[in-house]
Amino acid sequence: MVEQGFARTQDDIVRLMRMSPSLVVRLEQRDPANRRKHILTLTGEGKSLLAETGSLAAAVDAELDALLGPRLGGQLDEALARLMGKLVADRERPGPR
Template identity: 40%
Template sequence: MTWRPAGVMGVAPSLVVALADHLQKLGAVERVRDPADRRRQILTLTEHGRELLGVCAELARSADAEFAADLTEAESAVLTALLDRLTGR
């Protein structure tokens, strides 16, 4: 089965190409042709990409904590459950 990132993300394929181009320019991914299908490209996360992913994950956790700082524990649980439900669609 072929994984189609644009379909998974619900965006136009051209946006995925632009994102891949940008990540390659940052040195976050390496791009090679799929030997089994020359129309496809395989993106591999580089060490620098792993570092950037770690930084982005920490920033996201920090933003989430700041966003939900005024919620009670119960409210936070409800929000999390609702967001999980929405993203499951």
């Protein structure tokens, strides 16, 4: 979510993941525009893990394609795209979420 731009602050992570703010505490870089906020960035280890999970996700996608076939796979892709669209719309909507 951070790497794709869906979350820049700990508040974004808490909102999108529906998790307790106390779970998002290992942050170091403060936002210069608002010192009360932290900017989220991936560490080197985080970038390595992201690459690894990307490879795993591609393998799962290939398995799903083989299992579901084109029709059901297309329906799954459509449903997931709708969910992603909802996330993006929620992110862009002003005000409290």
